[in-house]
Amino acid sequence: MFDVLQTKLGGVFEKLKGRGSLNESDVENAMSEIRTALLEADVALPVVKEFISDVKQRAVGSQIIKSVSPGQQVVKIVHDTMVSIFKGEEENHDLNLRGEPPIVIMMVGLQGSGKTTSTAKIAKSLSNKNRKKVLMVSLDVNRPAAQEQLAILGEQVSVETLPIIQGQAPQDITKRAMSAGKLGGYDVIILDTAGRLSIDEQLMSEVSQVKKVANPQEVLLVADAMTGQDSVNTAKNFNERLGLTGIVLTRVDGDSRGGSALSMRSVTGCPIKFMGIGEKLEDIESFDAERVAGRILGMGDVVALVEKAQEVTSEEEAEKLAKRMQSGQFDLNDLKTQLQQMNKMGGLSGIMGMLPGMSGLKNKMESAGVNEEMLKKQIAVIDSMTKSERTNPKILHASRKKRIAQGSGTSVQDVNKLLKQFQTMEKVMKQMRKMGGKLPNMGGMGNPFGGGNPFGGSNPFGGGGFPGLGGR
Numbered sequence: 001m002f003d004v005l006q007t008k009l010g011g012v013f014e015k016l017k018g019r020g021s022l023n024e025s026d027v028e029n030a031m032s033e034i035r036t037a038l039l040e041a042d043v044a045l046p047v048v049k050e051f052i053s054d055v056k057q058r059a060v061g062s063q064i065i066k067s068v069s070p071g072q073q074v075v076k077i078v079h080d081t082m083v084s085i086f087k088g089e090e091e092n093h094d095l096n097l098r099g100e101p102p103i104v105i106m107m108v109g110l111q112g113s114g115k116t117t118s119t120a121k122i123a124k125s126l127s128n129k130n131r132k133k134v135l136m137v138s139l140d141v142n143r144p145a146a147q148e149q150l151a152i153l154g155e156q157v158s159v160e161t162l163p164i165i166q167g168q169a170p171q172d173i174t175k176r177a178m179s180a181g182k183l184g185g186y187d188v189i190i191l192d193t194a195g196r197l198s199i200d201e202q203l204m205s206e207v208s209q210v211k212k213v214a215n216p217q218e219v220l221l222v223a224d225a226m227t228g229q230d231s232v233n234t235a236k237n238f239n240e241r242l243g244l245t246g247i248v249l250t251r252v253d254g255d256s257r258g259g260s261a262l263s264m265r266s267v268t269g270c271p272i273k274f275m276g277i278g279e280k281l282e283d284i285e286s287f288d289a290e291r292v293a294g295r296i297l298g299m300g301d302v303v304a305l306v307e308k309a310q311e312v313t314s315e316e317e318a319e320k321l322a323k324r325m326q327s328g329q330f331d332l333n334d335l336k337t338q339l340q341q342m343n344k345m346g347g348l349s350g351i352m353g354m355l356p357g358m359s360g361l362k363n364k365m366e367s368a369g370v371n372e373e374m375l376k377k378q379i380a381v382i383d384s385m386t387k388s389e390r391t392n393p394k395i396l397h398a399s400r401k402k403r404i405a406q407g408s409g410t411s412v413q414d415v416n417k418l419l420k421q422f423q424t425m426e427k428v429m430k431q432m433r434k435m436g437g438k439l440p441n442m443g444g445m446g447n448p449f450g451g452g453n454p455f456g457g458s459n460p461f462g463g464g465g466f467p468g469l470g471g472r
């Protein structure tokens with residue numbers, strides 16, 4: 001599975017992971033080797049470029065973890081980048097079967113890509129695992145015996161197929177399928193369309209018309225993982241013309257280069273929903289980004305190690321911060337750490353999004369201008385300060401503020417705002433100490449971000465949200 005990609009990247013990683021230290025040129029070298037590896041595995045050039053720049057960006061923004069080697073850390077970053085491309089925006093790569101039945105799934109793709117086989121595989125899985133009543137329908141009137149092929153598969157997997165009426169056009173078969181689906185009380189109808197050698201107008205207009213009649217909830221492109229660069233154009237064309245909702249990647253069991261998977265995902269923005277991993281009708285898997293990236297990179301142990309180390313590091317950091325706050329030693333360096341931590345957690349919206357019932361608050365915060373941009377700006381302001389300014393903000397007078405504003409690309413007003421927040425925090429912490437470490441009940445929490453104090457906002461997270469404010 002994805003052999004070429006795996007072997008090529010594996011070589012780069014083996015060299016990297018043992019390295020105790022990496023300088024800039026080591027990293028540059030590793031990047032250029034990864035670049036070559038991806039290209040040789042047939043990943044499309046724009047996707048390679050995006051991948052490399054994403055890795056670099058993550059590398060720059062990542063925190064150095066003492067307990068693992070830089071090489072190991074790079075391995076982890078490449079892994080994360082791959083997972084994030086495979087995952088895309090959606091959380092869920094399952095079929096969308098919500099709504100009023102029958103739900104229609106339409107299978108499209110080039111000739112021989114595996115549409116009919118995948119139709120039967122998906123039908124079998126929906127019927128056995130999800131207990132759905134499924135109707136399979138062949139719209140392939142071009143290839144002799146294509147409709148019979150599906151009927152035979154239907155018998156093998158014990159899923160019904162629409163009776164064949166010779167001479168009917170695809171649109172008419174579709175209409176018949178829709179009414180049979182409703183009358184028969186089916187949950188799901190899967191339409192298996194005819195393939196073509198290459199994308200031609202006739203094919204596209206035929207499937208577009210079928211789509212209009214059937215109004216499918218899922219339009220799945222079935223694509224052969226073994227076809228290299230061409231698959232990207234195919235996917236792009238189908239997507240532009242039909243609006244795909246997902247990809248079924250077939251023949252992943254073969255000696256495929258694997259690059260097409262990454263490219264198609266990236267170019268269409270459509271999630272890969274299934275992988276065909278053999279000719280048998282149970283040879284289908286849901287696509288799991290973590291697992292696939294793990295298989296491709298073959299570095300599961302390193303990834304786990306770095307994850308563990310990251311956890312420990314942020315815990316240690318949180319504890320250290322909490323202690324400093326309790327002893328009243330909090331300075332702007334600590335504020336920066338805290339801002340970074342917030343940023344790492346996916347920014348405020350990421351955190352808020354995870355909490356049920358918080359969407360209203362999230363909007364409020366956004367309208368108060370508390371967002372990731374702001375976090376970044378604040379971090380930039382602190383970065384532009386000298387060491388002594390950070391530990392002793394009291395020395396910040398007008399000319400220093402002006403210099404900091406210029407250095408961070410912000411305004412003196414922004415600098416003042418940050419300092420104001422810092423002072424508010426100091427005050428809160430003093431109160432905390434007085435109350436024996438408990439978080440004071442800050443008045444006016446109706447808008448926790450009132451007064452431009454984002455740290456008031458950590459309060460609604462139940463104290464555990466941010467290190468140091470938990471009152472531990």
Ligand SMILES: Nc1nc2c(ncn2[C@@H]2O[C@H](COP(=O)(O)OP(=O)(O)OP(=O)(O)O)[C@@H](O)[C@H]2O)c(=O)[nH]1
Pocket residue numbers: 109110111112113114115116117118140143146193194195196222249250251252253254275276277278279283
């Ligand atoms: N090894 C392997 N073979 C597969 C897989 N999926 C499909 N095949 C094989 O590929 C061949 C073509 O599959 P079909 O399902 O008939 O392809 P199709 O897209 O319906 O073809 P047309 O209808 O002619 O366009 C068959 O021999 C299948 O057994 C897979 O995941 N792995």
Ligand SMILES: [Mg+2]
Pocket residue numbers: 115116117140146192193195
């Ligand atoms: Mg077929």
